Amino acid sequence: MKKNIHVVGAVITDGEKILCAQRGTEKALPKLWEFPGGKIEENESPQEALRREIKEEIHCEIEIGKQVEHTVYEYDFGIVHLTTFYCKLLEGTPVLTEHMAIEWLKPNELEQVEWAPADIPAIEKIARTFVAQR
Numbered sequence: 557m558k559k560n561i562h563v564v565g566a567v568i569t570d571g572e573k574i575l576c577a578q579r580g581t582e583k584a585l586p587k588l589w590e591f592p593g594g595k596i597e598e599n600e601s602p603q604e605a606l607r608r609e610i611k612e613e614i615h616c617e618i619e620i621g622k623q624v625e626h627t628v629y630e631y632d633f634g635i636v637h638l639t640t641f642y643c644k645l646l647e648g649t650p651v652l653t654e655h656m657a658i659e660w661l662k663p664n665e666l667e668q669v670e671w672a673p674a675d676i677p678a679i680e681k682i683a684r685t686f687v688a689q690r
């Protein structure tokens with residue numbers, strides 16, 4: 557049976573822009589785009605996991621807001637349960653550690669990069685939400 561992998565992702569916004577990250581070539585899902593974040597460890601809440609991962613990965617402190625989306629996607633290596641949250645930066649400037657690129661994209665640019673499949677529902681929702689706010 558495939559393993560269940562519980563993952564959190566931060567949709568960090570600054571005005572109209574959204575922080576997006578490209579996975580490295582050595583990893584599963586090479587070069588695909590995702591939201592910074594990672595696996596929830598035992599005894600951690602999703603928010604605690606997200607705060608820890610963001611500190612480790614991009615060296616920033618965040619404020620975590622509303623949930624964007626929850627998606628379950630079956631990859632060949634396991635079943636990813638991805639929960640994304642809108643976040644704001646409280647402290648720090650994002651730096652590259654694990655990713656091959658990080659970029660602030662506008663809502664209409666989100667669909668121009670190739671996302672990890674589990675992220676597609678969140679991307680569609682974010683794009684719709686930003687258009688509706690205009």
Ligand SMILES: Nc1nc2c([nH]c(=O)n2[C@H]2C[C@H](O)[C@@H](COP(=O)(O)OP(=O)(O)OP(=O)(O)O)O2)c(=O)[nH]1
Binds near residue numbers: 563589592
């Ligand atoms: N952080 C993050 N992971 C995502 C997203 N979408 C998605 O399918 N994933 C997958 C990729 C990974 O299999 C898993 C996240 O775990 P991770 O970031 O700790 O795993 P990883 O593959 O980079 O590293 P490893 O520790 O397994 O070697 O969830 C997303 O938007 N953000």
